[in-house]
Amino acid sequence: MSHALVIAGRELAEKRFVFLAAAAFALIAAVMPLVPGVHGNGAEAIVLAAMILATAFALGLAAILGSTIVGRDIAAGRMSFYFARPVGGAAIWFGKLAAAALLVVVSFFIAVAPALIAGPMTVRPVWAGNLWQLAAAIGAAAIVLFFGAHALGTMIRSRSALLAIDFLAAALVVMLAWLIARPLILSQGFRAMVVLGGSYCAALLIAAVGAGAWQLADGRSDRRRSHRAFSTFFWSALAIALVVAALFVAWILSATPADLSGRIYVLQPPSGDAAIVTGDARHRLDYRPMFLDSTRIHGTGWATFSRDGQRVLILEVKSPFSQAAEFVVRDAAHGWRATPTRLAFRHWVGPITATDDVARVAVADGSIVTIYDVASSRALGSFNIGHAGRVFRMMFFVTPNVLRLYAIDQKLQVLELDVAARALHKTGEATIDASPFQWILRASADGTRAVIGKRGGPVMLCDGRTLQPIAPADENARFLQDGRLVKVPDHFVGEVAPGKALIATRSSTQLVDLDTGNVLARADGLQWVPKFDSFWFAGGVAMWSPDPRRVMLNPNGFYTKADGSLVRWNPLRAR
Amino acid sequence: MSANEVIRIDGLTVRYGRKTAVDDVSLTVPRGAVYALLGRNGAGKSSLVRCLLGQQKPAAGAIHLFGDDVWRRRAALMERVGVVSEEADAPPEMSVAALARFCSSLYARWDQEVVDSRLRRFGIAAASRFGDLSKGQKKQVSLALAMAMSPDLLVLDDPTLGLDVVARKSLFEEVIAELADRGITVFVTTHDLGGIEALADRVGIIKDGALVVDDEMEALKSRFRRIRYPAANAVAFDAATLKPASVRAWGGGAEAVVTNYDDVAFERFRSTSNLSGAEVAPMSLEDIFIAVTGEGAES
Numbered sequence: 001m002s003h004a005l006v007i008a009g010r011e012l013a014e015k016r017f018v019f020l021a022a023a024a025f026a027l028i029a030a031v032m033p034l035v036p037g038v039h040g041n042g043a044e045a046i047v048l049a050a051m052i053l054a055t056a057f058a059l060g061l062a063a064i065l066g067s068t069i070v071g072r073d074i075a076a077g078r079m080s081f082y083f084a085r086p087v088g089g090a091a092i093w094f095g096k097l098a099a100a101a102l103l104v105v106v107s108f109f110i111a112v113a114p115a116l117i118a119g120p121m122t123v124r125p126v127w128a129g130n131l132w133q134l135a136a137a138i139g140a141a142a143i144v145l146f147f148g149a150h151a152l153g154t155m156i157r158s159r160s161a162l163l164a165i166d167f168l169a170a171a172l173v174v175m176l177a178w179l180i181a182r183p184l185i186l187s188q189g190f191r192a193m194v195v196l197g198g199s200y201c202a203a204l205l206i207a208a209v210g211a212g213a214w215q216l217a218d219g220r221s222d223r224r225r226s227h228r229a230f231s232t233f234f235w236s237a238l239a240i241a242l243v244v245a246a247l248f249v250a251w252i253l254s255a256t257p258a259d260l261s262g263r264i265y266v267l268q269p270p271s272g273d274a275a276i277v278t279g280d281a282r283h284r285l286d287y288r289p290m291f292l293d294s295t296r297i298h299g300t301g302w303a304t305f306s307r308d309g310q311r312v313l314i315l316e317v318k319s320p321f322s323q324a325a326e327f328v329v330r331d332a333a334h335g336w337r338a339t340p341t342r343l344a345f346r347h348w349v350g351p352i353t354a355t356d357d358v359a360r361v362a363v364a365d366g367s368i369v370t371i372y373d374v375a376s377s378r379a380l381g382s383f384n385i386g387h388a389g390r391v392f393r394m395m396f397f398v399t400p401n402v403l404r405l406y407a408i409d410q411k412l413q414v415l416e417l418d419v420a421a422r423a424l425h426k427t428g429e430a431t432i433d434a435s436p437f438q439w440i441l442r443a444s445a446d447g448t449r450a451v452i453g454k455r456g457g458p459v460m461l462c463d464g465r466t467l468q469p470i471a472p473a474d475e476n477a478r479f480l481q482d483g484r485l486v487k488v489p490d491h492f493v494g495e496v497a498p499g500k501a502l503i504a505t506r507s508s509t510q511l512v513d514l515d516t517g518n519v520l521a522r523a524d525g526l527q528w529v530p531k532f533d534s535f536w537f538a539g540g541v542a543m544w545s546p547d548p549r550r551v552m553l554n555p556n557g558f559y560t561k562a563d564g565s566l567v568r569w570n571p572l573r574a575r
Numbered sequence: 576m577s578a579n580e581v582i583r584i585d586g587l588t589v590r591y592g593r594k595t596a597v598d599d600v601s602l603t604v605p606r607g608a609v610y611a612l613l614g615r616n617g618a619g620k621s622s623l624v625r626c627l628l629g630q631q632k633p634a635a636g637a638i639h640l641f642g643d644d645v646w647r648r649r650a651a652l653m654e655r656v657g658v659v660s661e662e663a664d665a666p667p668e669m670s671v672a673a674l675a676r677f678c679s680s681l682y683a684r685w686d687q688e689v690v691d692s693r694l695r696r697f698g699i700a701a702a703s704r705f706g707d708l709s710k711g712q713k714k715q716v717s718l719a720l721a722m723a724m725s726p727d728l729l730v731l732d733d734p735t736l737g738l739d740v741v742a743r744k745s746l747f748e749e750v751i752a753e754l755a756d757r758g759i760t761v762f763v764t765t766h767d768l769g770g771i772e773a774l775a776d777r778v779g780i781i782k783d784g785a786l787v788v789d790d791e792m793e794a795l796k797s798r799f800r801r802i803r804y805p806a807a808n809a810v811a812f813d814a815a816t817l818k819p820a821s822v823r824a825w826g827g828g829a830e831a832v833v834t835n836y837d838d839v840a841f842e843r844f845r846s847t848s849n850l851s852g853a854e855v856a857p858m859s860l861e862d863i864f865i866a867v868t869g870e871g872a873e874s
Contacts, residue, residue, distance in 0.1 A: 003681060006677065006680045006681060010666075010673075010677050013669075013673065014666060014668050077662055077664060078664045078665075078666065079664075080625075080628075080630055080660055081660075081665050081666065083628065083629070083630045083653075084628060084630075084653060084656075084658035084660065084664075085653055085681045085682075086650050086651065086652075086654040086681055086682065087650055087653075087681060088650040218632070220629075220630050220631065220632075221625070221630045221631070222625075222631055225632065
């Protein structure tokens with residue numbers, strides 16, 4: 001330790017002129033208001049100039065020190081001076097490192113001193129609160145520059161063929177780091193990604209610091225051996241870090257549906273046992289795995305099941321860093337293996353809706369709505385709906401050939417896209433005296449009728465196609481599968497069998513006969529898991545569009561117990 | 576390793592890629608001895624010295640100083656080893672005084688008076704930048720720093736390089752002689768054979784990486800002899816058991832350098848070869864060095 005301090009002291013004494021140079025930069029910033037052509041607030045000019053000059057000075061100094069503080073002495077054959085003394089290689093390295101750190105930090109604060117002095121005088125708070133953030137950012141950049149320059153300097157000065165291996169190793173490390181991180185990135189585990197990213201940065205720093213020490217401890221005064229020692233330690237340390245990172249990611253990804261414990265959402269078809277489930281995984285930071293039954297799936301931007309639950313159409317996001325997405329089909333008969341459709345998009349699209357058998361899908365892209373045949377990837381028809389495309393309220397297939405849209409262009413409009421006739425018809429419109437966010441719009445399962453109105457205001461039963469009023473309706477009225485419009489009780493979730501509805505509170509779930517009001521089944525301590533007909537899980541790629549035809553819930557639903565564990569319960573089979 | 580051995584080198588091999596710079600060298604230097612390692616430029620001396628100081632890891636073999644492996648225990652061993660390197664390696668920006676201060680804080684034993692007196696003697700200002708000094712002055716500063724830490728072993732890598740006659744004389748006659756008198760072990764590589772001849776107890780000659788001579792100075796000088804004889808024809812060295820290192824024409828006859836001279840063998844040589852006019856002459860260290868390392872010479 002004392003030897004490291006002696007080395008640091010010697011380095012500082014040798015390079016003390018750096019402080020004078022920093023002071024000269026500070027002086028330049030201080031006289032900035034006197035420079036012809038600089039107008040306005042003088043204090044602000046000083047602050048900005050000092051910040052810019054101090055940043056440039058600190059970063060430049062870090063890069064220069066990194067490339068010279070050890071590499072130059074080794075290349076010039078002067079490192080033997082240190083090695084002829086009773087000083088360990090680590091003491092030499094850490095002494096020089098400490099001196100470099102002190103030089104950069106002190107120089108930065110000397111150069112930025114005018115900003116600290118003039119800052120409180122500025123009209124705009126160009127410095128307040130930002131200075132420490134700026135210092136931290138510059139510190140991080142300086143560390144990268146210092147160690148980057150040191151590594152490159154060591155490698156290039158050795159003029160050894162090992163340089164080629166270094167570049168290969170660098171490429172390999174970057175590729176492996178990305179491959180290890182990718183599943184976390186795709187699954188949007190933000191905190192897990194932060195931990196992994198932080199670990200990568202820490203590993204890089206430790207590898208760079210350790211490699212510098214090992215370079216002098218084992219490579220000593222010979223530039224090629226020094227390079228070899230540096231590279232051996234650096235890449236070995238990173239290899240170990242990658243193995244640890246891979247184990248960390250593997251542990252995160254090892255979550256099973258049984259590990260889901262919070263913020264759980266489920267996508268279920270009206271019938272069958274298949275389901276897509278997502279939620280927070282226990283003890284795995286904020287990782288939210290998604291499972292199609294027990295198969296883990298990633299990058300789901302939008303999904304919907306076929307009515308029979310044997311097939312699911314998923315808009316799969318290719319990368320979290322782009323908006324590119326492609327429809328894939330997963331089939332129960334093929335073990336839910338993904339089959340690409342070649343229906344791909346380079347940017348966000350939506351809303352999206354599909355036919356009952358998911359053989360056709362309609363995709364809105366701005367004012368253009370296109371209907372595709374999924375099996376052949378062919379566009380069956382493409383329609384420009386003009387300004388109505390700005391705000392969708394609802395979109396669904398009335399028949400496989402007819403897509404109905406409820407959209408807003410000043411008024412609520414109903415548009416029908418006929419694929420067979422390749423025709424676009426406006427079939428009805430209505431005016432609702434409220435902001436669209438307050439609107440109520442519900443359609444019956446067959447699409448023949450609709451309820452429109454505003455929250456807390458008049459609500460009307462209308463013709464689903466023309467929006468011609470039929471009769472006043474209650475705000476809490478819902479269409480049942482058989483077409484009836486009934487006022488549902490509070491905490492109504494949905495119909496699971498004709499006339500039988502789930503009523504769910506935080507503490508219990510009940511099956512209620514809507515005609516008699518009788519409780520047919522009750523499960524205390526089970527909390528209903530939110531369910532959507534179609535929704536986005538990750539990436540926010542596609543807007544959600546309710547599908548009124550999916551009025552019936554799958555009776556074998558998902559619930560969480562008090563301990564957070566996920567269970568299935570079928571109230572129709574409950575005694 | 577015996578307690579009396581300060582340096583022990585076993586099977587030292589240094590390679591740079593496919594080139595072997597030092598080839599299986601073994602030697603020992605006892606406490607208090609002055610060991611002179613000689614060799615032509617590129618013979619492998621500097622590589623050997625770097626290994627000796629723990630600055631370079633050999634491809635094979637080991638070096639022990641004071642019984643400790645120098646590669647593993649370099650930092651601790653350097654507390655006892657003074658070094659004057661071939662090239663002035665001190666930071667050129669530092670003043671001589673700053674260098675002395677820096678070094679004094681690294682050694683437990685430090686005698687500043689040694690530095691001051693040597694600087695005074697050679698007229699070197701303590702405030703001078705090391706980089707501004709002449710080659711000879713740099714050597715003197717390096718020597719002063721190496722002496723000031725009261726070494727048990729002094730390693731001098733071509734210490735007379737760049738020194739003027741006075742400084743060279745001072746180095747050999749005062750410094751090394753004094754150190755030898757004080758029982759301090761000296762390991763020196765030099766091209767100044769005349770200077771070291773009177774001081775070295777033991778001599779090693781390295782040629783193409785191999786240690787071809789490793790002997791006591793007196794023994795070396797007694798077994799190397801120049802024999803001149805009036806015959807140009809081949810003569811019976813084998814029968815006389817004399818081993819010639821080189822044979823060349825000289826005047827009307829020939830001159831041979833033998834590496835294993837003794838009086839009995841020489842008499843046998845004279846009688847078996849009918850060369851009663853053959854004369855034998857002693858050789859200086861320089862002559863021996865040339866005979867061993869010269870073109871076509873064999874040890």
